[in-house]
Amino acid sequence: MTTEPVSPVRRRGRPRATERADTRERIHHAALELFAERGFHATGVAEIGAKADVQRGALYYHIGSKEDLLWAILRDYTRLLLADAERIIEAHADPVETLTRLIRSHVELIVTHRRAVAVHLRDADALTHEHAVVLQQLRDRLQRHWQDVIDAGHAAGHLRTADHIVTNGLLGMLNSLGYWYRERGPHSPAEIADILTDTILSGLRATDDNTEG
Amino acid sequence: MTTEPVSPVRRRGRPRATERADTRERIHHAALELFAERGFHATGVAEIGAKADVQRGALYYHIGSKEDLLWAILRDYTRLLLADAERIIEAHADPVETLTRLIRSHVELIVTHRRAVAVHLRDADALTHEHAVVLQQLRDRLQRHWQDVIDAGHAAGHLRTADHIVTNGLLGMLNSLGYWYRERGPHSPAEIADILTDTILSGLRATDDNTEG
Numbered sequence: 001m002t003t004e005p006v007s008p009v010r011r012r013g014r015p016r017a018t019e020r021a022d023t024r025e026r027i028h029h030a031a032l033e034l035f036a037e038r039g040f041h042a043t044g045v046a047e048i049g050a051k052a053d054v055q056r057g058a059l060y061y062h063i064g065s066k067e068d069l070l071w072a073i074l075r076d077y078t079r080l081l082l083a084d085a086e087r088i089i090e091a092h093a094d095p096v097e098t099l100t101r102l103i104r105s106h107v108e109l110i111v112t113h114r115r116a117v118a119v120h121l122r123d124a125d126a127l128t129h130e131h132a133v134v135l136q137q138l139r140d141r142l143q144r145h146w147q148d149v150i151d152a153g154h155a156a157g158h159l160r161t162a163d164h165i166v167t168n169g170l171l172g173m174l175n176s177l178g179y180w181y182r183e184r185g186p187h188s189p190a191e192i193a194d195i196l197t198d199t200i201l202s203g204l205r206a207t208d209d210n211t212e213g
Numbered sequence: 214m215t216t217e218p219v220s221p222v223r224r225r226g227r228p229r230a231t232e233r234a235d236t237r238e239r240i241h242h243a244a245l246e247l248f249a250e251r252g253f254h255a256t257g258v259a260e261i262g263a264k265a266d267v268q269r270g271a272l273y274y275h276i277g278s279k280e281d282l283l284w285a286i287l288r289d290y291t292r293l294l295l296a297d298a299e300r301i302i303e304a305h306a307d308p309v310e311t312l313t314r315l316i317r318s319h320v321e322l323i324v325t326h327r328r329a330v331a332v333h334l335r336d337a338d339a340l341t342h343e344h345a346v347v348l349q350q351l352r353d354r355l356q357r358h359w360q361d362v363i364d365a366g367h368a369a370g371h372l373r374t375a376d377h378i379v380t381n382g383l384l385g386m387l388n389s390l391g392y393w394y395r396e397r398g399p400h401s402p403a404e405i406a407d408i409l410t411d412t413i414l415s416g417l418r419a420t421d422d423n424t425e426g
Contacts, residue, residue, distance in 0.1 A: 039338055041254030096418065122335045125252050150417075160419045165400060165408045172389020173382045180381045187378060195378045203416030204363075205309065206373045 024062050026052040031069040036115035040070055040123035071131045074124060077116035078138040081109055085145045095153030100197050102146060103174065107193035110177045117178030146171065170200055237275050239265040244282040249328035253283055253336035284344045287337060290329035291351040294322055298358045308366030313410050315359060316387065320406035323390045330391030359384065383413055 030051035034043040045066050049059045063069055088101045110117050127135060147167050154162035173196065187195070243264035247256040258279050262272045276282055301314045323330050340348060360380050367375035386409065400408070 039254070041252070042339075122338065125335065126255075153417075158419055159417045160415075161408070161411075161417065163408055165405050166412050166417065168393045169386045169389065169409050169412060172393065173386035176382065176385020176389060180385065192378050195374070195376055196382050198374075199379050199382060199413065199416070201416050201418045202373075203412070203414050204366075204372045204374065204379065205414045206371055 020062070023052075023054055023058070027054055027059065027062055028069065028072060031066075032073050032115050032119065035070065035073065035119045035123060040066070040119065040126045067126065067128060067131070070119070070123060071127055071135075073116055074120055074127065074135055075131075075138070077113050077120065078135060078142065080113070081106065082138055082142050082145075084109060085142055089145055089149065094158070095149050095156055096158045096201070098149050099146075099153060099159075100201070102149065103170075103197045103200065104190065104193040106174050107177060107196065108189045110174060111181055111189040111192075114178050114181055117175065121175070121178055143167065143171065173200075233275070236265075236267060236271070240267055240272065240275055241282065241285060244279075245286050245328050245332065248283065248286065248332045248336060253279070253332065253339045280339065280341060280344070283332070283336060284340055284348075286329055287333055287340065287348055288344075288351070290326050290333065291348060291355065293326070294319065295351055295355050295358075297322060298355055302358055302362065307371070308362050308369060309371045309414070311362050312359075312366060312372075313414070315362060316383075316410045316413065317403065317406040319387050320390060320409065321402045323387060324394055324402040324405075327391050327394055330388065334388070334391055356380065356384065386413075 027048060031043070031048050034047055034051060043066070045059060046056060048066070048069070049056050052059075054062065063072075084105050085102060088105060089098060091098070091101075093101065124132070124135065147162070147164065150159060150167055151162045153159035177192070181192070240261060244256070244261050247260055247264060256279070258272060259269060261279070261282070262269050265272075267275065276285075297318050298315060301318060302311060304311070304314075306314065337345070337348065360375070360377065363372060363380055364375045366372035390405070394405070
């Protein structure tokens with residue numbers, strides 16, 4: 001029932017694993033684009049099928065429901081952020097260097113996955129309770145990693161405070177990129193990361209040490 | 214057709230102006246609560262009527278459509294932020310002091326109106342094109358005020374940079390309060406404003422000047 005070319009080696013009428021994976025990826029990609037553009041509620045399953053070039057019957061073979069697609073998008077994106085943070089933390093740099101790397105990598109992931117960020121910011125409330133709980137656990141783990149790094153920086157005397165307000169505000173600042181980042185803006189993601197890192201670490205106030213030029 | 218008590222001085226079967234205003238306010242309040250809790254798309258007009266204790270026919274007399282309610286919520290909130298920023302800027306304090314007052318007042322307004330913020334962050338995309346354009350104009354004016362203050366601080370040598378990335382990041386940090394502020398958290402809105410102001414102006418990095426204790 002899919003519109004994929006029929007492979008001569010297909011057996012028992014079921015698509016092969018690689019074809020199934022391709023189809024699933026097309027469906028996920030279509031859902032991500034439509035959810036990011038119009039919102040979860042305003043997107044119909046039929047539109048996702050049309051965009052992915054998959055018929056309705058096959059669509060339900062590959063995915064369970066529209067909510068399952070939303071869950072897959074938000075889960076995959078949050079797991080990606082988490083794996084990336086864990087990789088950076090495991091390198092055991094000093095806390096300020098680790099924080100700098102976390103900010104830079106977070107900015108790059110947000111820019112790369114800004115459609116998932118937009119869906120996250122807008123439509124996370126549409127998850128089932130069960131999925132919302134698991135997503136919150138993943139986000140809490142991520143936030144705890146950032147907090148641990150900031151705590152370590154404070155304990156070592158390199159950071160002035162480790163208040164949770166700062167961690168929340170910092171992550172809020174970075175996540176807001178999902179709203180205001182423009183592909184054709186004057187700065188690359190790396191430059192944006194540098195500007196935000198400087199703002200967070202050194203502040204905006206001019207001092208003898210940080211005055212430009 | 215409303216469930217309001219019938220006033221003995223009501224004439225020609227129409228509610229008096231004060232009653233109309235009361236009813237409108239009840240409807241707006243109910244819409245704000247429901248949109249903030251469940252989202253615009255998941256809220257039905259009938260639920261708004263039930264929560265506001267207004268019957269469906271009267272509901273459409275008082276408001277045009279569900280989208281009109283969304284528009285009123287987002288417009289009123291953004292106008293409030295704008296009027297507040299203009300009041301602070303007209304006091305002509307020095308730019309760093311003005312920025313500090315802007316941050317403090319913005320935090321307090323966000324905390325007070327966090328349901329409107331949540332609706333703004335999630336459901337602004339559900340506005341009609343015409344309303345979305347006007348909302349964007351209001352937001353652009355607000356952002357330009359902040360940018361002007363930061364530009365003035367930079368021109369006077371008090372701020373190290375006036376890059377738009379910083380202004381976007383700062384506003385993103387403050388607006389993210391709509392997600393993470395908890396009424397029973399350990400800090401008052403004024404304390405949160407102080408912590409975020411210090412972070413933005415002085416940075417997180419410990420120096421001889423800013424080390425705690």
